[in-house]
Amino acid sequence: xxxxxxxxxxxxxxxxxxxxxxxxxxxxxxxxxxxxxxxxxxxxxxxxxxxxxxxxxxxxxxxxxxxxxxxxxxxxxxxxxxxxxxxxxxxxxxxxxxxxxxxxxxxxxxxxxxxxxxxxxxxxxxxxxxxxxxxxxxxxxxxxxxxxxxxxxxxxxxxxxxxxxxxxx
Numbered sequence: 001x002x003x004x005x006x007x008x009x010x011x012x013x014x015x016x017x018x019x020x021x022x023x024x025x026x027x028x029x030x031x032x033x034x035x036x037x038x039x040x041x042x043x044x045x046x047x048x049x050x051x052x053x054x055x056x057x058x059x060x061x062x063x064x065x066x067x068x069x070x071x072x073x074x075x076x077x078x079x080x081x082x083x084x085x086x087x088x089x090x091x092x093x094x095x096x097x098x099x100x101x102x103x104x105x106x107x108x109x110x111x112x113x114x115x116x117x118x119x120x121x122x123x124x125x126x127x128x129x130x131x132x133x134x135x136x137x138x139x140x141x142x143x144x145x146x147x148x149x150x151x152x153x154x155x156x157x158x159x160x161x162x163x164x165x166x167x168x169x
Contacts, residue, residue, distance in 0.1 A: 001025055001080060004087045004119070004158065006150035007096040008051040010043040017066050017096045018043065018051055020073065021147030023155055030076045031060035031148045032069045050145050057142035070104025073097070082113040089120040089154050119154055123161035125169075131160035 005022045009015040016039055022030040033055050040052055063069050077084060088094050094116050101107040123129075135153040136144050143149060 002085045002087055002117075002158070003028075003077075003080070004151045004155040005093060005097065006088065006090075006147040006154060007093045008047065008145060008147050009092065009096055010039065010047055012092075015092070015096075016042065017069060017100055018047060019055065019060070019147050020069065020097065020100070021149070021151045022073075022076070023148065023151045024080070025155075028080075029148060030073070031058055032072050033060045033062050034064065034066065034069055035062045036064055054142045054146045057146060058148055065103075066100050067103035067105075070100035070102070070106055074101055074104055074106035074110060077110060077114065084114050085117050086114050087117045087119050087154065087158060089118065089157075091118070094118075119158050119161075123157045125161065125164055127164055128157045128160040132157035 001024060003022055003024045005020060007017060008019045009017050017034060018039065019031065019033045021032075022028075035055070040048060043052060061072050063072060086094075086097070088097075098107060101110060132153045135156040136149070139149055144153075
């Protein structure tokens, strides 16, 4: 099974995880938000105005630490038949997921049951990118840069790639 995920983080350099959203092939969803004012103070202006402002827009698991986020994520992932392919579109997404799972002490038991797949490495045809952008069209609350919305848009990008591959183009 494929699970698409996206992260939001405080900043690019020395960033910290703020939130993460997952959606499976069959519409199982999880959003985890780290609620920590000290963490918010280290976030870029963009993150404070665009990312953190969207917290609470969908039902989410609110935690206080990266380790707690990792525990919630590990428990959710372990509810699926393993192995799983976890799909992302930016290298820092995988970095923050792994870091949360390590902080929770769950990496050692999940590392062999999950594999990473960067959708951006293959789904670069214009039709794939247009499918992703079409998903964002009209999304306001939450909108782009909410991890669940971004994961859902990435899944649409992947589905467009699958259609393209099936057509032989």
